[in-house]
Amino acid sequence: MSDTGGGGSLFAATARDLDNRKKQARYRGVFLGMTLLLILPVFLILAVLISRGGPILSLGFLFTYPSSGMTAGGVFPALLGTIFLVTAALVFSVPLGVAAALYLSEYAADNWLTRLINLAIINLAGVPSIVHALFGVGAFVLFFGFGTSILAASLTLAVMTLPVVIVSTRESLQAVPRAFREASWSMGATRWQTIRHIVLPNSVSGILTGVILEVSRTAGETAPIMFTGAAFFLPFLPQSVYDQTMALSLHLFVISTQVPGVPDALPYGVALLLISIVLIMNSASIALRMVLRSRKKW
Amino acid sequence: MVAAPSTPPPVVEVNNLRIRYGKEVALQLDELSVVPNEIFGIIGPAGSGRTSFLKAVNRMDLFDRSMDVEGSIRFRGRDVRTWKNVYSLRRRIGVVFPLPVGLPLSVYDNVALAPRLSGVRAKSELNDIVERCLRRAALWDEVKDRLSSLGSLLSGGQQQRLTIARGLSQDPDLLMLDEFSIAVDPVTTMRIEDVLKELKQELTIILVTNLVQQARRLADRTAFFLGGRCIEIGATDAIFSGEVKDRRTTDYILGRFG
Ligand SMILES: Nc1ncnc2c1ncn2[C@@H]1O[C@H](COP(=O)(O)OP(=O)(O)OP(=O)(O)O)[C@@H](O)[C@H]1O
Ligand SMILES: [Mg+2]
Numbered sequence: 001m002s003d004t005g006g007g008g009s010l011f012a013a014t015a016r017d018l019d020n021r022k023k024q025a026r027y028r029g030v031f032l033g034m035t036l037l038l039i040l041p042v043f044l045i046l047a048v049l050i051s052r053g054g055p056i057l058s059l060g061f062l063f064t065y066p067s068s069g070m071t072a073g074g075v076f077p078a079l080l081g082t083i084f085l086v087t088a089a090l091v092f093s094v095p096l097g098v099a100a101a102l103y104l105s106e107y108a109a110d111n112w113l114t115r116l117i118n119l120a121i122i123n124l125a126g127v128p129s130i131v132h133a134l135f136g137v138g139a140f141v142l143f144f145g146f147g148t149s150i151l152a153a154s155l156t157l158a159v160m161t162l163p164v165v166i167v168s169t170r171e172s173l174q175a176v177p178r179a180f181r182e183a184s185w186s187m188g189a190t191r192w193q194t195i196r197h198i199v200l201p202n203s204v205s206g207i208l209t210g211v212i213l214e215v216s217r218t219a220g221e222t223a224p225i226m227f228t229g230a231a232f233f234l235p236f237l238p239q240s241v242y243d244q245t246m247a248l249s250l251h252l253f254v255i256s257t258q259v260p261g262v263p264d265a266l267p268y269g270v271a272l273l274l275i276s277i278v279l280i281m282n283s284a285s286i287a288l289r290m291v292l293r294s295r296k297k298w
Numbered sequence: 299m300v301a302a303p304s305t306p307p308p309v310v311e312v313n314n315l316r317i318r319y320g321k322e323v324a325l326q327l328d329e330l331s332v333v334p335n336e337i338f339g340i341i342g343p344a345g346s347g348r349t350s351f352l353k354a355v356n357r358m359d360l361f362d363r364s365m366d367v368e369g370s371i372r373f374r375g376r377d378v379r380t381w382k383n384v385y386s387l388r389r390r391i392g393v394v395f396p397l398p399v400g401l402p403l404s405v406y407d408n409v410a411l412a413p414r415l416s417g418v419r420a421k422s423e424l425n426d427i428v429e430r431c432l433r434r435a436a437l438w439d440e441v442k443d444r445l446s447s448l449g450s451l452l453s454g455g456q457q458q459r460l461t462i463a464r465g466l467s468q469d470p471d472l473l474m475l476d477e478f479s480i481a482v483d484p485v486t487t488m489r490i491e492d493v494l495k496e497l498k499q500e501l502t503i504i505l506v507t508n509l510v511q512q513a514r515r516l517a518d519r520t521a522f523f524l525g526g527r528c529i530e531i532g533a534t535d536a537i538f539s540g541e542v543k544d545r546r547t548t549d550y551i552l553g554r555f556g
Contacts, residue, residue: 109363183399183461186358187412187468188389197411202402297402298450 049275053268061269070233070255071262075270077237081150081245082277085225086218088154088241089161094211096158097165104166105173106195125163129223132160136228151241153229160224161214168213172206173199177298205292209285216281220274222249232258248274307375308333309472309502310355315369317350317359324350325526327369332472337494337503339517339534341510343550346523348506349396352474355504356391357384374471389416392465396477398457400449401464405432405441408449408460412468427467434497435463436489454481462490466497473497474504479512491516510551514538522547 013021060074067073108114136156146152176199184194222230231244232254238245248270256267308331315327325347332338340348350365352358357378359365371378373387381387389412401408409428410418418424428445432438437459441452449460458481465473475494479487494503494516507513513520513534520537522530522544530537530547542548549555 179395179397179399180401182358182361183395183401183464184411185361186356186388186393186395187415187464188385188387189411189415190385193415197403197415198401297448298400 046275049268049272053265053270053272056265056269057272062273065235066233066251069261070259071266075248075251075273077234078246078248078251078270079273080237081230082219082248084150084238084245085154085157085229085247086215088150089157089218090211090215092155092158093162093165093214097162098169098207100162101166101169101173102195105170106191106199121163121166125167127160129160129221132156133224133227135159136224141228147242148227148231148244149229149242150238150245151229153225153245153247154241156224156228157218157221160221161218164214164217165210168210169203169207172203172210175206176202202297205288209289212281212285212288216278216285219277219281220249222247222253226250226253248277306334308372309374310504311370311372311375313370313372315351315354315367315371317347317354318366318368319364320366323526325354325523327351327528330521330528330531332502332504334502335498335500336518337498337505337516339513339520340504340506340523341508341513341520341550342523343555345525347526348523349476351523352393352476352504352506354378355472355474356388356393357381358393360384389468390471392468392470392473394458394461394465394473394475394478396480398454398461398481400452400457400460402448402450404446405449405452405460406445409463409467412464416468431463431466432460434466434493435459436486436493437463455483455486458482459486459490470501472502472504474506476506477508478505479507479509487512510553522550524550 062074062079063076064074065076066078104114104117108117133156136152136159140146140152140155141148144152146155180198180202181194184198185191189197225247229244230247230250232246232250234244234246252267252270252274255262255270310330310332312327312330315325315330316323317325340351342348353362353365354367355371355373355378359367367379373381373391378387401411403411406428409431410424413424413427418427429438429442432441437456440456441447441460449457452460458478462475462478465475478490482490491512494505497503505513505516517534519532520530520534521528522537524546529544530542532541532543536542537547538551540548546555
């Protein structure tokens with residue numbers, strides 16, 4: 001029991017208060033330290049990449065072909081290939097994912113089927129990417145007969161990112177209060193009218209943020225495209241979705257492990273480029289979220 | 299006046315209605331009818347089943363899987379559950395919930411939403427509807443200079459009046475108000491009450507209220523719900539002058555319990 005020592009010291013700190021305060025400061029320090037430890041590797045990686053790979057990055061590097069057996073030159077076909085693959089993957093996964101999320105959030109009744117679907121989505125999100133890769137080979141390359149191609153690779157990427165799109169979209173939809181929906185329904189609006197006028201306009205920012213994050217995740221994936229459509233080296237650009245393509249992630253793997261005589265700076269440069277794409281995407285999504293959050297709607 | 303055989307057909311007619319949530323019966327109504335152009339007040343303590351009744355009338359029970367409705371509710375002579383199109387049913391019934399809901403649209407769009415959904419496109423017609431409904435809800439003077447600002451950022455009382463304006467924008471046959479004055483200051487409440495008395499010429503109103511005196515001021519007939527039963531139903535004047543079948547009604551009106 002602490003002693004407040006009469007009415008005069010009602011607001012004075014007791015010994016125990018002081019002790020608690022010290023303890024609190026200590027805990028705070030420990031947690032701060034752990035957090036800093038966590039971001040340390042990120043900065044180390046960035047520092048190394050920038051110092052080693054930075055000098056090689058230039059517009060020319062982005063827009064020229066690899067040369068001398070991939071030991072010199074730029075990354076143009078790989079960069080373009082990554083853009084193709086990610087864009088094509090989005091074309092499949094976003095409409096499908098948003099539609100599925102709309103169904104789950106706005107239409108589905110809370111029954112065993114819905115719960116089963118939700119369980120499947122969560123598990124799908126946890127499947128390792130190499131398993132997705134093998135699925136892609138079996139389903140798109142062989143069964144559907146797309147061969148190793150942009151089409152097969154981007155479909156594989158799409159399947160892999162679908163659960164993430166669904167979950168993030170559904171969360172954005174759920175963030176719109178139910179009272180808004182009920183007010184709209186009570187006026188005789190159909191479910192679709194309510195989605196169209198009330199739910200979507202107020203969740204589109206969250207959906208977009210999720211999609212951008214998905215892009216950044218997809219851009220770095222290697223395993224799912226390695227066996228389904230990404231090529232070791234191609235001296236020309238793909239002509240159709242049935243062609244193979246180079247990709248940044250696989251290119252990095254190839255020049256760091258498979259090709260002899262590559263100067264050190266080259267893989268560092270490619271890695272830096274890849275990380276920059278991811279960072280730019282993530283910052284864009286954070287910026288977008290901040291802009292839209294500042295416009296408070298309710 | 300109590301509905302006599304010669305009066306026009308009722309707007310709402312209830313027979314052997316039973317509303318349940320799971321196993322628990324929330325409301326059991328043997329017979330009740332609301333006649334055209336009256337204000338029908340429903341009073342009763344918390345949990346007496348009044349909100350459940352309103353939800354059953356415009357079929358909001360469809361959104362609550364635990365809610366189970368048996369028996370018949372007829373709106374304009376047709377059972378609400380056989381109404382060919384539940385959306386057209388809801389469009390003819392305006393509802394105002396206890397908690398104000400300004401939709402995250404502009405003030406203008408809040409009120410124009412229902413007319414737009416039912417196909418009104420002409421700008422001038424929409425302008426007319428918006429102004430008329432906002433005036434009736436006693437909100438026009440406060441928002442006429444900021445019709446484009448967000449309805450969801452108005453004050454609570456303003457949002458409640460916006461909700462009333464929205465209910466009127468559907469041009470309903472029946473307006474159901476559930477404790478509309480909870481978030482509204484007394485002066486504005488009086489103004490809305492005056493509007494309701496006028497609106498009675500054009501439509502029928504069901505007024506659920508916790509304020510016994512509000513029912514007394516407005517309602518032509520009043521029903522007293524208690525514990526999921528309709529204990530009393532009759533002309534407001536009669537009920538408030540003590541002509542009751544069940545003395546619990548008088549006890550409640552006089553604030554002896556509840
Ligand atoms: N969604 C629900 N799920 C389960 N039970 C419910 C639900 N809504 C209402 N009930 C129950 O039904 C009964 C009647 O509730 P209702 O909301 O119709 O009462 P009310 O007269 O409107 O009361 P209040 O003055 O509190 O609004 C209550 O016992 C309540 O607990
Ligand atoms: Mg209620």
